[in-house]
Amino acid sequence: MNRDDLVHILAVARGLPKPASRDVVDAVLGCVEEALLEGGRVELRGFGSFSTRIAGAYTGHHPQTGEPIPIPDRRVVVFKPGRALAAAVADTVEVEL
């Protein structure tokens, strides 16, 4: 499923025109981005929470030359699935293979 699929499903489910549905999806994701940018966290009970943490600096290596590359501290996004989502997914069976 991609963004367009989500927009379409939302439009049909809520009886919204496509552009309004797209605005809703953009606004929801925009809210999350904004909160993370400001160093905050987003808690959506049942679904999960988004937050950021510092990933520590380390020395990496260029895959071809082996030359060391310093990787500085950086801020990364963390998503922790909520209890309901984690539980619903945990027991599903693998379809492909």
Add this chain to the structure above:
Amino acid sequence: MSRPDRMRMTRAEIVARLRRDVGLSRTDAVDCLETVLTTIHRSLVAGDDVRLTGFGQFSVRQRAGRMGVHPATGKPVEHKARRVVIFKPARGLKELVDQPSAAPVEELSANSQQDSEQP
């Protein structure tokens, strides 16, 4: 709520935004947000990844079962194989969060230890 930490966004703030920016009624805003989350949830339960351009990708991965040890009793414990949700932020979101104008690193590291567990 329990401690005065950095901004903590919940459904309420997103609903307020949908009312203000998209012009939805409170009920419609609540329903729309629920529909978005439920749609992603269902897709993942069905084993279908959710790719949101510029934001990130939710996918489901298989975790193998393993034997663990109960820390207190030392008895072996079985961890069953299960599937877990993985979120991989898109490049745009990664860069947004890691840019210099984002919240400073020092303040966050000070918070990060207590922030690791949910309140």
